[in-house]
Amino acid sequence: GDSVTQMEGPVTLSEEAFLTINCTYTATGYPSLFWYVQYPGEGLQLLLKATKADDKGSNKGFEATYRKETTSFHLEKGSVQVSDSAVYFCALSPPLNSGGYQKVTFGIGTKLQVIP
Amino acid sequence: NAGVTQTPKFRVLKTGQSMTLLCAQDMNHEYMYWYRQDPGMGLRLIHYSVGEGTTAKGEVPDGYNVSRLKKQNFLLGLESAAPSQTSVYFCASRTGDHVPYNEQFFGPGTRLTVL
Numbered sequence: 241g242d243s244v245t246q247m248e249g250p251v252t253l254s255e256e257a258f259l260t261i262n263c264t265y266t267a268t269g270y271p272s273l274f275w276y277v278q279y280p281g282e283g284l285q286l287l288l289k290a291t292k293a294d295d296k297g298s299n300k301g302f303e304a305t306y307r308k309e310t311t312s313f314h315l316e317k318g319s320v321q322v323s324d325s326a327v328y329f330c331a332l333s334p335p336l337n338s339g340g341y342q343k344v345t346f347g348i349g350t351k352l353q354v355i356p
Numbered sequence: 357n358a359g360v361t362q363t364p365k366f367r368v369l370k371t372g373q374s375m376t377l378l379c380a381q382d383m384n385h386e387y388m389y390w391y392r393q394d395p396g397m398g399l400r401l402i403h404y405s406v407g408e409g410t411t412a413k414g415e416v417p418d419g420y421n422v423s424r425l426k427k428q429n430f431l432l433g434l435e436s437a438a439p440s441q442t443s444v445y446f447c448a449s450r451t452g453d454h455v456p457y458n459e460q461f462f463g464p465g466t467r468l469t470v471l
């Protein structure tokens with residue numbers, strides 16, 4: 241079945257450091273890929289997405305590129321801020337034309353701590 | 357729009373007690389989901405619904421029941437709570453298949469402790 245692998249962390253960075261959170265996946269066909277962010281005490285919210293190979297999703301300075309050849313969707317940000325401290329979830333969903341209820345498979349989440 | 361709301365936010369139960377968690381969405385979404393979030397395990401799907409009056413089992417349905425009598429509401433019930441059900445519960449919804457990707461909108465969560 242589908243699966244998503246990411247490190248649990250925590251990842252601790254100083255403010256303005258470069259961030260990379262790795263995400264690799266196993267799935268058939270061409271799933272949609274997502275990064276969700278969960279701030280303390282809140283639910284998950286979509287950060288960015290990519291729906292086909294070589295697409296780049298971006299939002300709030302974060303970027304991730306859909307790499308079919310390496311089955312990866314790594315999250316990057318050039319300069320993190322304290323306000324980016326949160327848990328980041330990589331996720332995938334089958335193509336809409338594959339039928340079924342469109343299950344979303346989540347990774348375990350990576351906790352990011354940014355210190356001033 | 358309030359988006360997805362959940363009640364209650366916190367609850368403590370004793371083993372064997374029952375309770376119902378309420379999820380409501382005001383976005384006219386077709387699909388609704390209940391997840392539980394546990395440390396080191398990410399989110400696991402409990403039950404889901406593809407429309408009013410429908411429900412189906414997810415990955416970890418045992419010990420839970422659901423109902424979707426109205427399109428905007430999705431209820432999660434625990435008939436006889438067990439300590440293994442201590443978790444944070446999230447409700448989510450998404451629109452229909454006319455949107456070409458599966459973006460889910462999450463509620464703020466309910467933290468449940470079973471003693």
